[in-house]
Amino acid sequence: MSTIPESVKVGQNTVFEKNVTIGENVVIGHNTVILEGTEIGDNVTIGSNCVLGIKPNVSARMRKTEQKKDKLIIESGTRIGHLVSIYAGTQISQNVFVGDQASIRENVRIGNTSVVGRSAVVELNSTIGRACTIQTLAYITGDTTLEDDVFIGPCVSMSNDKYMGAKPYELEGPFIKKGAKIGNNASLLPGIIIGQETIVGAGSVVTKDVGDYKVIAGVPSKDIHS
Amino acid sequence: MSTIPESVKVGQNTVFEKNVTIGENVVIGHNTVILEGTEIGDNVTIGSNCVLGIKPNVSARMRKTEQKKDKLIIESGTRIGHLVSIYAGTQISQNVFVGDQASIRENVRIGNTSVVGRSAVVELNSTIGRACTIQTLAYITGDTTLEDDVFIGPCVSMSNDKYMGAKPYELEGPFIKKGAKIGNNASLLPGIIIGQETIVGAGSVVTKDVGDYKVIAGVPSKDIHS
Amino acid sequence: MSTIPESVKVGQNTVFEKNVTIGENVVIGHNTVILEGTEIGDNVTIGSNCVLGIKPNVSARMRKTEQKKDKLIIESGTRIGHLVSIYAGTQISQNVFVGDQASIRENVRIGNTSVVGRSAVVELNSTIGRACTIQTLAYITGDTTLEDDVFIGPCVSMSNDKYMGAKPYELEGPFIKKGAKIGNNASLLPGIIIGQETIVGAGSVVTKDVGDYKVIAGVPSKDIHS
Known part of the structure; x- marks a missing residue:
């Protein structure tokens, strides 16, 4: 069973599977699905029609991950929009904002x-650091690291293969x-390293490491600066 | 309370919050959420699993808007697809078509x-004019103006900062x-002016105003014409 | 009426319209909508909050298609993610994987x-062949053909007009x-032919046929090889 504190406000038709843990003063919209084992901290807000805590698929044509965690953890003060999907095995820290229709896979921090x-x-x-901004429609491929304070512009594309x-x-x-800071619609190739406080112009294709x-x-x- | 005319056809598990106004001959799908204060005109069609009339988020790291309107207005004859999110404070005029999984923020016309x-x-x-086409996966950034009859190709990217x-x-x-007309996957920089009936090729990066x-x-x- | 075999596992608030056919050992999530006439084969898995079997819209400003089929067919062993929309008149063959928030229109195979x-x-x-990979956020425009074993990288953009x-x-x-193989965020122009086993680099804009x-x-x- 899932226990829901009295201070939690839940919309209509919202589904809680078993072993869901919910903190105080949480607000959850309508028609949202919280899957088995999800942990939601205090003062979290979640929109309508989301699916949270999805168990990763294992397909012959898709690679497997060794997961360190097996549940979705959403820490206190975080706000999740509407129509969002987030997988189990991921940790969303405090005061994070996740926009509508965003999608976050397993084994992400x-x-x-x-x-x-x-x-x-x-x-x-x-792994996404603290105080990063990932703009609308940007694509963070698998096995990517963003250190703190990174800005990823809208529609930025990455690959890892x-x-x-x-x-x-x-x-x-x-x-x-x-x-x-990566400008809008830039393309980053697999394994590329982008240096500290480096700026990548909009629409660039980055094929080599940058200092x-x-x-x-x-x-x-x-380089357009020297 | 929301009053729903007899001529309206509503699917299963659809949620109406309070003060929703719905015109005649409206069709709404299943599992859709119509939030407080939304106004829907005559002959509007709305798909399943949408969230309409979302109140804007106010976050320390996101900017605020002064909203002129505080509700979502969808005018007569407009058709909204499935899994769509639209915010309060926005006006969708007559006979507009909004595709599946599209998203429209607050204070948009x-x-x-x-x-x-x-x-x-x-x-x-x-602000989007009349008879504009915004193609699949295109991104209209904040504080953008499209005059009438503008064509934005698929996957076009814009920025405003x-x-x-x-x-x-x-x-x-x-x-x-x-x-x-902006070709597919073109990138437009902040504040750029694109002239009347100008054509921007696919994959272009537009860094300056164009006549x-x-x-x-x-x-x-x-310029590739002169 | 729709008949659902006893071996099928269905979540909460899932809606079945009439004349839906479902095979053995199918698993369907919560809040999903299966529209009229949809055919689902054995061992298919479908996530939560999907809308499947959508009837194509006919709008004055959108083109019509002559459809050969009038229902959605999902063949055995296929797995559909969460928050997915798929249209009627489309056939998804065996052991296909459709990721979360993906969208597939009518008259597609x-x-x-x-x-x-x-x-x-x-x-x-x-028409998408066998063993193709269409990566995250890629856009396959209308009237496109992918033969077998094609790889479309993330955020690839195409146009058809x-x-x-x-x-x-x-x-x-x-x-x-x-x-x-098409690299991430490449742009392909209308009617372009890309030859067998040809590789297109990330961020390329392909304006002519390639052998x-x-x-x-x-x-x-x-050409960067010769």
Whole structure:
């Protein structure tokens, strides 16, 4: 059974599976589905028509992850929009904001006060630091790291598989250092390192590692500051 | 209480909050949520699993808007797809089409007969003229203006913050004049003006204002007609 | 009436319209809507908050299709994620995987074991072969063909209307031959043919047909192998 404190406000047709834990003063919308084992902290707000705590799929054509955790944890003060999907095995820290129609896979950690924009996708095994902004429709591929204070513009695209499924390969997403800013609709290739406080122009295609404090733009992107 | 005329056809598990107004011959799907104060005109069609009339979030890390209206208005003859989210403080005019999984924020006005494509996003404070087409997965950033008859291709990306969150800044989206056409996956920078009936090629990155009746393409985009 | 075998496991608040056919050992989540006439094969898994079997809209400003089939068919062993929308008149073959928040239009055929990624969109009249991978947030425009074993990277964009709505025109999507691989966020123009096992680099804009076994990249894309 799931126990729901009296201070929690729940909409109509919302479904709680078993072993869900809910803190004080939580607000949950209508028609939302909270799946087995999900843990929701105090003062969390969740919209309508969400699906939270999804067990990862295991398919012959999709890779497996070793999960450290087996449930979804949403910490205190976090706000989740409407029509959002989030997987089990992921931890959303305190005072995070997740926009409507966003999707977050398993084995992800999102640091305090970060923002995951509307319709953005964060794939499995990724780590998002504190105070990061991931804008609308941006795509954080699997096995990506964003350090603290990173800004990912709208519609930014990343990949983590340089052989595009053709060979067995250790998948590797970008590694984006503290305070870097990626302009809208830029494309980042697998395993790319973007240096601290580096700025990547809108629409750039980044094919190589970039050092700290650079400003780059173009296809392929080049230093435009020196 | 919300009053629902007898001519309205409503699916199962649909939730109406209080003070919802619904016209004649409206059709609403299953599991849809119509939030407080929403006004729906005659002959409107709404799909299943939508969330309509969302109150804007106010977060320390997100900017506030001064809203002129405090409810969602959907005018007569408009059709809303499935799994759509639309905010309060927005007006969707007559005979508009909003595709499945699209999302429209607060303080937006969409003119008669315009199309907002499947999975497209329209951010806050934007004005869309009459007979515009916003294609699938296109992103209309906040504070954007589309005059009448504008065509935004699939996956077009825009931004409205040239400092990418680094400084306080008056956010400014693109201003796209009557009849302009933006090719698929083009990127538009903050505050860019695109002239009347100008054509922007697919995949272009537009970094400067463009005059009327131009044809531009490339990264950064250049005139390819003269 | 719809008949549901005893071996089927259905969540709460799930809606079945009339004439739905469901095979053995099917699992369906909560708050999902299965519309009139949908056929679901054995061992299919469907998530929560989906809308399946949507009747195509007919609007003055949207084109009509001649549909060969009038219902949605999902064949055995296929797995559909959460918050997915799929139209009537489409056939999803065996052991296909459709990610969360994906959307598939009418008159589409998807071959055995293919993957349609999270938040990807497949528009009307498109044919996807066997063992294809369509990655997250990729956009398959209408009237597109993917032969077998094609890889479409994340955020790839396509278009099918070279006049962007300005003239009557036979819409034509890309034709992508067996084993071709399209890098993330590449843009493909209307009617482009991509040759067998050709590789298109990330962020490329493909403006002309490309032969078999090529490697191309850039804006506009050029052969980078010879």
